[in-house]
Amino acid sequence: FQKPVKPVKAEFTQSQKNRILSLLGPGEMVSFSKEKRSFAELESALMSQRKKDIREMYENSRENLLGKLERTITEFFVDMGFLEVKSPILIPFEYMERMGVGEDKKLSEQIFRVGDNMCLRPMLAPGLYNHLRKFDNVLPDPVRIFEIGPCYRKESDGNSHLEEFTMLNFCQMGSRCTKEELEFLIGEFLDFLGIEYEIVPDSCMVYGATMDVMYKNMELSSAVVGPIPMDMDWGIDKPWIGAGFGLERLLKAKHNYKNIKRAARSESYYNGICTTL
């Protein structure tokens, strides 16, 4: 007897699988075990589809999703009475020491240093602290400000971390700085974006107790009810509340991306669509 020989299907290599995964549309799935086409056939079919997608975008809107989300959020917070600020991205490393993230601290390893004294901001808090201090006794109580812009952190793990990302941080100082007001603002904001969420207590090195805003297993935001001891080092002596959201994580949640890279400043994806075609 001879066993009947099943035709051995050539398996895709890992790099072929990665290429195919990058070529999928945002919601799309592929089952490599059931795939009947050769790599070349499948790749070529997906490439045609993605070219069509990009042409359709160019036909219909021409707005970049990250830029557009920044504009949408800006309008929301301006309408809610928050003042739009734009602080430096390249900041003195001394600010980090004042944030409690000096060279001796583990978190400081995440910071991109620039020259001897500067660094790329890993968060918006220093700029917002400075603005709050300067606007205190100038603007009516409570002072409400927000910023949206690039932040930088060295990261190792994958699907929800970028080294270059875009943060939103809004805050309020003075009257009505309660947990309830903070939860209300977060709720209004995420309802406006149409993103489901859950708030869970957490803690971090910089702020102590935080309220983390989760979408499934992904942190969308850490929010804080001040005051906290560090305020003194920034010349702040009033109650405050604030929250920081990653815009690329909001896009990942909204568009169901598997990997946050699709939402990033990128030369590999445009509006979540692979551009290596």
Next chain:
Amino acid sequence: FQKPVKPVKAEFTQSQKNRILSLLGPGEMVSFSKEKRSFAELESALMSQRKKDIREMYENSRENLLGKLERTITEFFVDMGFLEVKSPILIPFEYMERMGVGEDKKLSEQIFRVGDNMCLRPMLAPGLYNHLRKFDNVLPDPVRIFEIGPCYRKESDGNSHLEEFTMLNFCQMGSRCTKEELEFLIGEFLDFLGIEYEIVPDSCMVYGATMDVMYKNMELSSAVVGPIPMDMDWGIDKPWIGAGFGLERLLKAKHNYKNIKRAARSESYYNGICTTL
């Protein structure tokens, strides 16, 4: 005889003069030689006025001028049929070598290095080259794209240079890439912003011949009619035109600021108004 003693007016020190100058409103002037008030009186009067200005802004708009200009320009170019792109700000230093600004070149001294292999982009060209190459044969001819975002250069001189500034770069590749089309686009754009200008021929190390767009003695933009030899290194083999504008210079021209710092990402000025009050 004794000469009659004129009361000697105490002159302001240089740092007092600088403080007063920073406290002036955008159009305002002061003549130190005719000023009758003491430094303390003058400073306090100007501080009250600036607090009023900031309160009025908070009452009336809450939009940041730099952010708002980015949005206004974005809308203009999207309406003109250009695709909005957002590329990385932190880029491989290798891109600079490919732009002809390797370590042996004088211009490379202006670049902020980050770690061994990365740098802060001093221009938007590398990201736009990569997008043009990827969109070629995907988007209909001519391909039109633009980007607005932070750029970084080490600078020494003063009134029109920032180390952190915001660039707009628009470009077109394929058909109709003529000097006339480029001049038309520049004209439409600056008419839209309501800024007078003049175009003068110039040249630079990176691009060779350029058309420089001037507002009085200040360069608003360098514009280029391709193709140029460097295109090959970026995989581009079609005609193109493009221009880069500094947004803070546009604000300086528009609002008649003496110093560009008033228009920058800053903790010292908000919408051109001093915040050290």
